[in-house]
Amino acid sequence: xxxxxxxxxxxxxxxxxxxxxxxxxxxxxxxxxxxxxxxxxxxxxxxxxxxxxxxxxxxxxxxxxxxxxxxxxxxxxxxxxxxxxxxxxxxxxxxxxxxxxxxxxxxxxxxxxxxxxxxxxxxxxxxxxxxxxxxxxxxxxxxxxxxxxxxxxxxxxxxxxxxxxxxxxxxxxxxxxxxxxxxxxxxxxxxxxxxxxxxxxxxxxxxxxxxxxxxxxxxxxxxxxxxxxxxxxxxxxxxxxxxxxxxxxxxxxxxxxxxxxxxxxxxxxxxxxxxxxxxxxxxxxxxxxxxxxxxxxxxxxxxxxxxxxxxxxxxxxxxxxxxxxxxxxxxxxxxxxxxxxxxxxxxxxxxxxxxxxxxxxxxxxxxxxxxxxxxxxxxxxxxxxxxxxxxxxxxxxxxxxxxxxxxxxxxxxxxxxxxxxxxxxxxxxxxxxxxxxxxxxxxxxxxxxxxxxxxxxxxxxxxxxx
Numbered sequence: 001x002x003x004x005x006x007x008x009x010x011x012x013x014x015x016x017x018x019x020x021x022x023x024x025x026x027x028x029x030x031x032x033x034x035x036x037x038x039x040x041x042x043x044x045x046x047x048x049x050x051x052x053x054x055x056x057x058x059x060x061x062x063x064x065x066x067x068x069x070x071x072x073x074x075x076x077x078x079x080x081x082x083x084x085x086x087x088x089x090x091x092x093x094x095x096x097x098x099x100x101x102x103x104x105x106x107x108x109x110x111x112x113x114x115x116x117x118x119x120x121x122x123x124x125x126x127x128x129x130x131x132x133x134x135x136x137x138x139x140x141x142x143x144x145x146x147x148x149x150x151x152x153x154x155x156x157x158x159x160x161x162x163x164x165x166x167x168x169x170x171x172x173x174x175x176x177x178x179x180x181x182x183x184x185x186x187x188x189x190x191x192x193x194x195x196x197x198x199x200x201x202x203x204x205x206x207x208x209x210x211x212x213x214x215x216x217x218x219x220x221x222x223x224x225x226x227x228x229x230x231x232x233x234x235x236x237x238x239x240x241x242x243x244x245x246x247x248x249x250x251x252x253x254x255x256x257x258x259x260x261x262x263x264x265x266x267x268x269x270x271x272x273x274x275x276x277x278x279x280x281x282x283x284x285x286x287x288x289x290x291x292x293x294x295x296x297x298x299x300x301x302x303x304x305x306x307x308x309x310x311x312x313x314x315x316x317x318x319x320x321x322x323x324x325x326x327x328x329x330x331x332x333x334x335x336x337x338x339x340x341x342x343x344x345x346x347x348x349x350x351x352x353x354x355x356x357x358x359x360x361x362x363x364x365x366x367x368x369x370x371x372x373x374x375x376x377x378x379x380x381x382x383x384x385x386x387x388x389x390x391x392x393x394x395x396x397x398x399x400x401x402x403x404x405x406x407x408x409x410x411x412x413x414x415x416x417x418x419x420x421x422x423x424x425x426x427x428x429x430x431x432x433x434x435x436x437x438x439x440x441x442x443x444x445x446x447x448x449x450x451x452x453x454x455x456x457x458x459x460x461x462x463x464x465x466x
Contacts, residue, residue, distance in 0.1 A: 020127035021062050025055050028120030032113050057098050065093040068268045087128045089446055095121045155191050156209035195224045208234045263443045280380035287373050301361035304330030312391040315411045320383040323374035327362025369459045375414050387448040388413025389436035407436040420454040
């Protein structure tokens with residue numbers, strides 16, 4: 001049966017991963033034992049308890065990273081060509097987590113060996129890929145014996161995604177029920193015949209290929225499937241094709257279809273939130289002396305407060321008080337409308353290369369991005385993230401085209417793709433916002449790390465700063 005085969009393959013896959021990690025760790029121990037580059041034999045330093053503790057940390061970090069990097073949960077239709085990169089991210093994330101936990105955060109007293117962990121990381125990557133090939137061979141063998149095969153009854157016209165091959169499961173199209181194409185091969189009748197074919201047995205899945213409109217006929221067909229315990233897949237209307245995540249939520253005992261176009265993985269998002277809060281605390285502590293000096297320079301250079309506070313639009317348009325060091329004259333907002341005709345940014349956002357409102361110190365602060373330091377307080381308060389779409393003034397948001405508002409479906413950030421792609425060198429706000437949407441659609445912890453690393457040279461060399 002479909003569900004039991006899924007459960008079996010999932011169990012075998014995760015058990016094989018555990019064996020891969022154990023074998024990789026053993027390989028790392030042997031490598032470090034026989035390649036003694038330090039003159040300090042491993043077996044004289046490590047007790048059996050040390051090996052057990054290190055393997056437990058390595059295994060736990062690997063299991064978590066398999067979920068954070070998208071290897072788990074296993075999804076139908078995933079191809080082998082995707083796996084080398086996924087597993088590489090996973091094993092690197094795991095070994096970095098163990099090293100950081102052992103040597104920087106001092107969370108536990110754990111002895112480590114860099115050569116051992118690096119060897120185990122390489123071996124685990126190799127073993128994971130070999131395991132993927134073996135799982136594919138096992139799946140093909142199960143299909144040849146009539147297992148892992150899904151007998152599908154299609155309601156509506158068959159589409160290429162239904163008839164196309166799938167590497168994980170073999171779809172066996174029993175036929176289709178449609179008011180059209182009567183008499184053609186594979187045509188078994190109309191949708192009204194669904195219950196009769198379900199009662200005949202042997203149907204694992206009913207695929208509604210026609211777009212779901214919520215009409216009475218579809219409701220009756222869904223009820224027929226539910227009564228008989230048959231799995232159902234429903235094709236959503238065309239205007240939902242860009243929706244990335246869909247799931248059923250139960251509210252007061254009734255099902256609601258939840259559609260989201262932003263990141264859905266709860267654990268990686270929780271890790272992102274934790275990194276934001278911890279990072280904000282650390283960065284605020286280290287930058288406090290610098291901020292004190294900057295605040296004094298701003299006050300000495302021009303009249304007005306050191307901090308610029310403005311209401312901006314955050315997650316889903318929520319308003320929050322945005323902090324940065326003041327880089328313009330104190331009455332800059334009052335002069336903004338008079339300068340709008342000189343706007344050099346096409347579209348909703350406002351940008352000028354030689355904005356007359358910018359002070360002498362402000363020009364230097366913008367060039368070095370030191371004016372952004374107070375935003376770590378926004379991150380600590382949970383209003384912003386270290387990485388995300390840039391929050392804009394409410395006046396700019398009011399000029400958005402409808403499609404631009406999706407950039408607010410994720411918490412705004414201090415840095416993002418726009419900053420590392422050239423910042424003020426981008427002269428079209430639509431191009432800027434498309435980068436934000438690309439960030440939302442492709443988001444992962446690795447993308448955040450990549451942006452943070454690319455932000456450092458962008459800030460040091462002032463690329464695109466205005």
